[in-house]
Structures are given as structure tokens and as C-alpha cells.
Amino acid sequence: MDRNKSKAIIGGTALICLALGGCKNWLFDKNPADNASNVANIADAGAANGAASMSASDAQCASPATYDAIKKSVFDSARTKVQPGTNPSPLTSLQAQTVVQMTSPVVNGTDPTLQKTDCAGQLALMLPPSVTKAFGGSNMLSAPIQYSVQPAADHSGPAVSVSGADPVAQQLATATDNVSHKAGTAGTGAASGLAAFSSGSTGDSGGATVFAGKTYNPSFPCAGNLTNAMRMICQDENLSQLDRQMASVYKQLRAKAPKDQLPDIIAGQKGFLRDRDACADTDCMTSAYQNQIETINGMLSSAGDGPE
Secondary structure: OOHHHHHHHHHHHHHHHHHHOOOHHHHOOOOHHHHHHHHHHHHHHHHHHHHHHHHHHHHHHHOHHHHHHHHHHHHHHHHHHOOOOOOOHHHHHHHHHOEEEEEEEEEEEEEOOOOEEEEEEEEEEEOOHHHHHHHOOOOEEEEEEEEEEEEOOOOOOEEEEEEOOHHHHHHHHHHHHHHHHHHHHHOHHHOOHHHHHOOOOOHHHOOOEEOOOOOOOOOOOOEEOOOHHHHHHHOOHHHHHHHHHHHHHHHHHHHHOOHHHHHHHHHHHHHHHHHHHOOOOHHHHHHHHHHHHHHHHHHHHHOOOOOO
């Protein structure tokens, strides 16, 4: 029996004994060394169980799927706040092009019965460059929020309940009202900002992302069905540069590596892409790129040919 299973059995038996008020001779015998070992095993088992629970809760608070659900909740709230007669379609397009981030997410509590975790953090919606005029020149909407997360009843992903995000939703609604008002009073030529997104996710694009503002030319096109991570890269100059650098050294490695090493190289690159796409902020993504570039450069050097 392995050590972790032994600890779990010891911990569970000890709890039963305590509940029954007995087992003293089992838990504490005449050998002080054995007594200390029993106590340590019980403590270790409890700590391991607590750590596993906390790790799952942390993951639930900070997963990209949770962040996307929060973004959807905020935009859904904004749609309820626009004035009667306002065209809400710019919000749909803006939602597809906005990157959501959370600073310092923390676990406030858990409910194991409902599989629910209560969380808190600083929400930030990173807006595409083309809409900043509609938001007073700002490219970010931010607010401290509380949110709870649990599996959706239909198993479609996390279900979230958000509080504290009303100021962000109201800013989105007000900007949409302003754009709609300008378009209605001065003609479509006067509309700007959010109005540029009114066809961004409809028509010929088939729901795909179309950036109306500036992008920074990573190694992939900033159009089509992009992941949240890819949208983040398109809107960040440093990440776009790292993406081009990584693509360059990876291309060199594939061209120069022996054929029998290609499956492992391709598998390693797929693993990097999974890690990258799991990132919820630019710091995580920067670290993922730097680590992968360092790994590939090391493989090139081991092959006796450094990066060009």
C-alpha cells in the first residue's frame, strides 16, 4: 500500500475513533516514537486533503472558461441597460473582440455539496484600439468584483453569478447609447468607435472575429475564429513579437531536426499551444512564450546549430 493511501486510512480511522471516544491504545501506544509518527501521519493526510480541495477551488476561480463566462455575464447585463431604441448590435461585436483579464483572483469560500466556489478579483476588460474614443480614450474597463462559480446544469461549462460589475456594464451601455444617438442624428458617416464593430461578427464573416483597429502582426492572421489567447496576442505588441520569434525558431527546428525527432518536437509545440491558450493574462502568456523559445533554442544548440 502506498504512503498516501496509508495516510488516508490512518486519518479516516482516527476520526472514527475520536467520534466513538475510543481507540486510545491504537493511536497512542507506549512507544513515543510511534506516537509521534501516528500524529504526523494524521496531520499530513489532513493537509493533503485540504491542499487538493484548495487547488481545485483556485482552478475554478481562475480558469479561462470562468473568465469568458464572466465577460458574457457583463455584456448581457450591458444589453439590459441600453436605452429603448438603441441598436445593441455593436455590443455583440465588441464582446467577441474584447479580452477579459482578472488580477489576483482569490477563493473566498466553497460549498462542496453544490460544487460552488466563491471568488473575488479585479476584473479588467481590454478593449480593441479602434473603440477607445467611445470610452473617453481608455482601452480598459475595470472594477473589483465578487463571483461564484459552479458547473452548469447542462454540463456546458461553468455557471457564474457576478456582483460588482455594474459600473463596467453601465459604461458599455452608455457608449452604445452614444454611438446609436450619433448615428441616428448625424448619419452613419458620423458614427465611430463601437459603430465600426456593427458588422464585425455578422454578415460574410460568419461570426468570426474581424479587427477594425490596429493589430501587431503576429505569425497568424488576426481574423477568423480566434481563441481568447489569440485575440490577446493580436492586440499586444510584445506578445506579437514573441509569437513571430517563436514561429521563426520553431520553423528552423523542424527544418533541421532528424525525422525521428519530429513527432516529439510537434508534440512539444502542441503542449506549448495548450499552455498558452490556458493563460488568462499577458504575464502568463509572456512567460509561456519565453520558456518555449528558450527550449527550442536549446534544442537547436544541442544539434550544433544555434538559431539564425
